[in-house]
Amino acid sequence: MARYGIAAPKAFGVSVSMIQQLGKRLGRDHDLALALWDTGWYEARMLSAFVDEPDRVTAGQMDRWARDFDNWAVCDHLCFHLFDRTPHAWRKIEQWSRRREEFVKRAAFALLASVALHDKSAPDAPFVRSLRLIEAAAADERNFVKKGVSWALRSVGRRNRALNAAAVEVAKRLAASADAAPRWVGKDALRDLAGPKVQRKLAARA
Numbered sequence: 001m002a003r004y005g006i007a008a009p010k011a012f013g014v015s016v017s018m019i020q021q022l023g024k025r026l027g028r029d030h031d032l033a034l035a036l037w038d039t040g041w042y043e044a045r046m047l048s049a050f051v052d053e054p055d056r057v058t059a060g061q062m063d064r065w066a067r068d069f070d071n072w073a074v075c076d077h078l079c080f081h082l083f084d085r086t087p088h089a090w091r092k093i094e095q096w097s098r099r100r101e102e103f104v105k106r107a108a109f110a111l112l113a114s115v116a117l118h119d120k121s122a123p124d125a126p127f128v129r130s131l132r133l134i135e136a137a138a139a140d141e142r143n144f145v146k147k148g149v150s151w152a153l154r155s156v157g158r159r160n161r162a163l164n165a166a167a168v169e170v171a172k173r174l175a176a177s178a179d180a181a182p183r184w185v186g187k188d189a190l191r192d193l194a195g196p197k198v199q200r201k202l203a204a205r206a
Contacts, residue, residue, distance in 0.1 A: 001013075001073075004073070005071075005072065006042075006071045006072070006073045007070060007071045008042035008070070008071055008073075008074075010039075010040050010041045010042060011041065011042040011043065012041065012042075012043050014043045016046065016077075019043055019046050019047050019050070020050060022047060022050075023047055023049075023050025023051050024050070026047075026050075026051050027051070028051060028052070028053045029051050029052075029053070030052055030053045030056040030057075032051050033048040033051045033052030033053075034048075034052075034061075036048040036051070037065060037068070042071075042073075042074065045068075045074050045078075046073070046074060046077050048078075048082075049077050049078050049080075049081040049082040050081060050082075052082055054082060054085035054086045055086070055087075057082065057083070057086045057088070058088075059088040059091065059092070062083055062086065062088055062092055063092075065078065066092075066096065066103070066104045066107050067101070067104065069103035069104065069106075069107060070103065071103070072103065072106060072144050072147075072148075075103045075106055075107050075110055076106075076110045078107075079107055079110040079111040079113075079114045080110065080114045083107075083111055083114070084111055084114035084115045084118055084119070085118075089111055089115055090115070090126055092107075092108070092111060093108050093109075093111050093112045093115070093130065093133070094108075094133065095108075096108035096111070097109070097133040097136070097137055102142050102144055102145060103144065105137065105140065105145050105148075106144045106145050106147075106148040107148075108133070108137070108148075109133075109134070109137065109145075109148035109149050109151060109152035110148050110151065110152075112130055112133075112134075112152040112155070112156070113148070113151045113152045113154075113155035113156075114155075116152070116155035116156045116158070116159055117155050124159075124160070124162060124163055127156045127159065127163055128163070128166055130152070130156060131153075131156065131166060131167065131170050134149055134152055134153050134156075134170065135170055135173070135174065135182075137149050138174050138177075138181060138182040138185040138186070139179060139181055139182050140181060141180070141181040146181050146184060146185055149185050150184075150185045150188045150189050153167055153170065153171060153185065153189040153193075154167075154188075154189050154192045154193060157171070157189065157192075157193040157198075158192075158193070158198060158201075158202075160202065160205065160206070161202050161203075161206050164193055164198070164199075164202055167189065167193055168190065168193050168194055170186075170189075171185075171186045171187075171189040171190040171193060171194075172186065172190065173186065174186025174187075174189070175187045175190055
């Protein structure tokens with residue numbers, strides 16, 4: 001875990017694949033998820049993403065749990081496997097993108113990336129609007145934030161050709177910045193979004 005920059009003072013050392021298998025055996029149980037989270041143990045909090053019931057997750061619960069995020073793994077895992085399936089996802093993306101706490105702010109963009117990857121039926125409009133949040137947050141120099149911002153920009157730009165064009169335009173502006181953080185985000189996203197692999201996939205999908 002330390003090799004991947006995961007700081008978790010209370011951890012048993014159980015693999016994610018084993019946690020996922022346990023989640024499948026346990027099934028969905030909102031009360032159990034709340035109890036698991038309250039233990040503070042890394043694996044228990046990871047497991048809560050697999051057992052909580054998305055339609056019972058409240059906006060207040062999302063805020064409370066986000067304030068507890070202390071590493072990128074728990075942050076991304078909850079966004080990718082639970083929070084993006086709740087009806088509060090877009091509201092939290094907007095709210096958390098303006099927060100100062102490192103992992104709450106990262107959660108905004110991990111959640112945006114997760115929605116972009118999983119919600120195949122969502123219209124383009126909210127993703128177009130999200131580009132202004134990405135551009136505003138790209139100036140954050142903190143490593144976990146800027147990587148989350150890049151992930152979100154790349155995920156939005158991979159949805160279809162129209163969003164790809166809009167995301168590439170943002171990435172080019174960021175890449176031309178005189179400041180290091182937005183320049184890194186822009187170049188990182190541009191390599192992916194304007195690359196032949198992504199372009200071939202978008203063309204085939206169209």
